[in-house]
Amino acid sequence: MSSPSPRVWLVTGASSGFGRAITEAAVAAGDTVVAAARRTEALAGLADAHPGRVEPLALDVTAPGDALTAAVDDVVARHGRLDVLVNNAGRTQVGALEETTEDELRALFDLHVMGPALLTRAALPHFRAQGSGAVVQMSSVGGQVTVPGFGVYCATKFALEGLTETVAQECPHVRFLVVEPGAFRTELFRPGAAVLSTSMPEYEDTVGPTRAFVTGGDGTQPGDPDKAAVAILRALEAEDAPLRLPLGRDAVTGIRSRLTGIADDLERWEPLSTSTDRDDA
Template sequence: MTGSRVWLVTGASSGFGRAITEAAVAAGDTVVAAARRTDALAGLADAHPDRVEPLALDVTGPSADLTAAVDDVVARHGRLDVLVNNAGRTQVGALEETTDDELRALFDLHVMGPAFLTRAALPHFRAQGSGAVVQMSSVGGQVCVPGFGVYCATKFALEGLTETVAQECPHVRFLVVEPGAFRTELFRPGAAVMSTPMAAYEDTVGPTRAFVTGGDGTQPGDPAKAATAILTALAADDAPLRLPLGRDAVAGIRTRLAGLADDLERWEPLSVGTDVSAGGGGAPAPR
C-alpha cells in the first residue's frame, strides 16, 4: 500500500490512536481522527488542517450511526483506505467480580464496535478493490492473565472474527496488532475499570490489580515505535495477519504456543481416536 491514503482511526486522541494518526500524517496521508471527545485533537488538527479531521464518534453507539460515519468519510474524501479499530480501555476483575454492565460494556467497545465499523467499510473496500483494517488487539488476545479474563475474552473474540473475515475478503488486508505493555494511557490513574474486589481473589487477581494501578510509566513499549511498525507491516508485500509488538508480547505468545503444541502432541491419540473410522487409541500416559 503506497501513496496518499485516507485513514479512519478510532480512539485517536491518545495512546496508540494518537501515535498512529501522527505516523500516518507524517507519511503524507489524511486521517479522520475519531474520539468521543475531540478537544484533545485540536492541536494536531490545527498543525495539520488539511490532513487531520477530528470526528466525534462513540464506537459503542448504534450500528447505523457507525455505518453513517464510514459512509460520510467516503462521501467527503472519495475513498477510505485504512480503518483502525483502536478505541478501548482496560478492565480488571475476576469473572465473579465483574458485573453484568461491566462485561457487556467491554464487549460493546472491543468487539461490537469494531465489528460494526469493519462491516460498514467492506462495501467500500470491495468497490475500490482494496483496503485495510487494523484491529488493535493485545497480547491478551492470545495470553491470559488472572483479572484480565473479560478483557482477554473480548480480544480473543476480535481476533477470531478478524481471522475469519480475512478469509472471506481476500481483497482486504487485515492486520491484528498484539501489543504488550506500552506507555499509553490505559494504565493512567482512573483509566481502567476496576471491578469491586473480593477477598477470595486477592492471591490471583490482586497482583494484576496492583500492576495496573501502579505500573503507569514503567511499561517498556514505545507507542511511536509501535505506530511505525504498524505502517511498516501494512506496506509489506508479505504482511502478517498478526503482529505482536514488544519483547513481552513475543515471549508470552511463544510460551503459549509451545504449551498448545505440547498438549496437542500428548493428547493426539485420544483426540483422533474419536473419529467414526478410528482405529482405536486411548488416553496417553502423561509425561
C-alpha cells in the same frame, strides 16, 4: 497496500496512546487521517498541529450500527475513498469474572468487539468497490495470553481476533492486520483510566497482583507507542504482511510460550483426541 497516495485513514480512539501515534505516523507518511474520539475537544491539539491533514470526528464506537455505518459512509463521501480503518478505541478492565458486573462485561464487549465488528462491516462495501483497503485491529497480547483479572478483557480480544481471522478468509481483497501489543506507555494505565471491578478478598492472591500492576505500573511499561506506530505502517505496506503482529519483547515471549504449550498438549493428547472419529470415517 495498493492504494493511491495520499491515503485516507479512519482511526478510532485517536486522541491519545496508539491512536494518536498511528495518526502522527500516517500524517508523516503523507496521508490524511479522520481522527475519531468521543469528544472532539480532545483532538484539538492534534488537528491544529496538522491543519488540513487531520480531521476531527466525534464518534462513539458503541453507538448503534446504523450510526457507525453513516459515519463511515460520510468519510467516503467527503474524501472520495477510505483506505485504512484502524479500530483502536478501547480501555483496560480488571476483575475476576465473579467480581465483574454484568454491565461491565457487556460494556467491554460493546467497545472491543461490537464496535470494531460494525465499523469493519461498514467499511467492507467501500473496500470491495475500490478493490482494496485495510483494517487494523488493535488487539493485545491479551488476545492470545491470559492473566488472572484480565479474563473479560482477554475474552473480548480473543473474540476480535477470531472474527478478524475469519473475515480475512472471506475478503481476500482486503488486508487485515491484528496488532498484539504488550505493555506500552499509553494512557491505559494512567490513574482512573482502567475500570476496576469491586474486589473480593477471595481473589486477592490471584487477581491482586494484576490490579496492583495496572494501578501502579504507569510509566514503567517498556513499549514505545511511536515505535509501534512505525512498525504497524511497515507491516501494512509489506508485500508479505502478516495477519498478526505482536509488538514488544514481552508480547513475543508470552505468545511463543503459549503456542509451545498448545503444541505440546496437542501432541501428547493426539491419540485420545483422534480416537473419537467413527471407524468408517
